[in-house]
Amino acid sequence: MRAALVREFGPVDQLTVETIADPEATAGHVVIDIHATAVNFVDLLVITGKYQFLPPRPFAPGKLPCGVVSAVGPDVTTLKVGDRVLTLHEQGGYAEKVRVPAHDCYVLPDRLSFVDAAAMSLAYDTAWFALCERGRAKAGESVLVLGATGGVGLAAVQLARAYGLHVLAAVSAPGKAQQVLDAGAHGVVDLSQGDLIDSLRDQVRAQTDGKGVDIVIDTLGGDVFDAAIRAIAWRGRLVVVGFATGRIPTLKVNYVMLKNIEVSGLQVSDYRKRTPDEMAHCIREIFRLVEAGALRPSAVTRYPLEDVASALTALQSRQASGRLVLTMNETASL
Helix, strand or coil, X not given: CEEEEXXXXXXXXXXXXXXXXXXXXXXCXXXXXXXXXXXXXXXXHHHXXXXXXXXXXXXXXXXXXXXXXXXXXXXXXXXXXXXXXXXXCCCCCCECEEEEEHHHEEECCXXXXXXXXXXXXXXXXXXXXXXXXXXXXXXXXXXXXXXXXXXXXXXXXXXXXXXXXEEXXXXXXXXXXHHHHHHCCCEEEECXXXXXXXXXXXXXXXXXXXXXXXEEEECCCHHHHHHHHHHEEEEEEEEECCXXXXXXXXXXXXXXXXXXXXXXXXXXXXXXXXXXXXXXXHXXXXXXXXXCCCCCXXXXXXXXXXXXXXXXXXXXXXXXXXXXXXXXXXXXXX
16 A cells, blocks of 8 residues: 655655555454545644654554545454444554554444545544533533634534534634634634734624623634633633644633633543543534534545645645645545
8 A cells, every 4th residue: 555654753745655565454453445534733743743642653644534444353343344434543544544443433424525524524523522522512602713714613613503602703814704604603803903902802792792702712822812811701711722823822810710711721632542432422423413414524625645745735834725635546525
């Protein structure tokens, strides 16, 4: 099989597509013929050696690949050859095949293609845990999604709308407003306005009857976090998902005490490892909402496996629009 291998941590352009031995289906495992794998920001951290969990080299990066079961281990009864699945595998997606534990596979709904499933993976489960588990969202509450035009942000907007929340989406420029409104946001917060700390709070209060929002989903950090913490309602919750702006913010906890608010963090891979039952519930919920027509994947740009370095470079330079997905064969859209 072909695979894009990391032999030494470093720049993305040193990734090489090589031919290596096919994996075999051992006890408790299945082999997946991969059709599509999303290219995620976390992959850049893994490839460059900056992620907190680094696999032994050489390895193929790529989280949560999607494909078809092509072989099953002797004791596997939950899957069969030909099943279309999403896997929760932490690496190995930048390849034509991968061996994964059978319990880490979820059969895809008929209406969900491999490419769309790959585009939704990691983004929608992250957004679901941020909103539902960390944020404890309830219908009728309000949520502010920061970084709303990113993969996790757009997923959070759609999920919050599907669950009956009032959704405000923060955008970096007015020209991006229509994208989040089309995704289901009820209102927009413009982060390009001057005096961010006051302007963000004022925009939020104007759209929440002066109360502030019950939940903030923050993928940005930096100055936006500093402003958003002041726009939270009494007993509100802010969930830290990432620091896309580059600066990890700090917080004076007296503000947390005075407003009875909570600040929590989300590392979604821990749920896959520590609480597989919760992750299974999350995946089932996402699939249910897909089948109900309440969720739709973001726009996708496809790259063949051989162009993996180009895909990673586009992501790294922030030139990418929508989700980037590697496709491994001609049937990846099925």
